[in-house]
Amino acid sequence: MKRWTAIAAIVALFLVGVLVGVLGTHAFYLHEMHQPGGLAAFGTRLLAKDIERRLDLDPRQRAEVERALDDARAESAELRREIMPRLFTIFGRAHRRIEAVLTPQQKAEFERYHRRHLVRLHRLLFGG
Numbered sequence: 849m850k851r852w853t854a855i856a857a858i859v860a861l862f863l864v865g866v867l868v869g870v871l872g873t874h875a876f877y878l879h880e881m882h883q884p885g886g887l888a889a890f891g892t893r894l895l896a897k898d899i900e901r902r903l904d905l906d907p908r909q910r911a912e913v914e915r916a917l918d919d920a921r922a923e924s925a926e927l928r929r930e931i932m933p934r935l936f937t938i939f940g941r942a943h944r945r946i947e948a949v950l951t952p953q954q955k956a957e958f959e960r961y962h963r964r965h966l967v968r969l970h971r972l973l974f975g976g
Contacts, residue, residue, distance in 0.1 A: 892917045 896914050947955055
């Protein structure tokens with residue numbers, strides 16, 4: 849009996865550890881998404897640190913690498929702002945085609961799903 853209790857305790861501890869890890873990761877990404885620049889800025893910072901570590905950059909080089917990556921992030925954000933209206937037009941057409949084949953109940957649920965999806969997409973793409 850004591851053996852099964854010990855096994856159950858170990859399994860429970862493992863599951864709690866997995867749960868804490870998942871929740872911690874989720875909280876971290878939510879936090880980063882609400883920072884200026886969102887996940888793109890976080891990725892840029894990680895890349896800069898990795899380059900610095902691998903190439904043993906001096907302070908001048910580090911500053912130039914960070915400026916180059918910040919410029920690239922800003923340019924890519926501008927490109928996203930330019931193409932997003934076209935993409936939303938395409939997705940809007942698909943949305944209307946999907947809606948046309950749904951029942952009234954399905955349409956209501958699809959609209960709720962669509963609104964949640966748009967909020968998440970906006971946060972992911974634009975960091976806010």
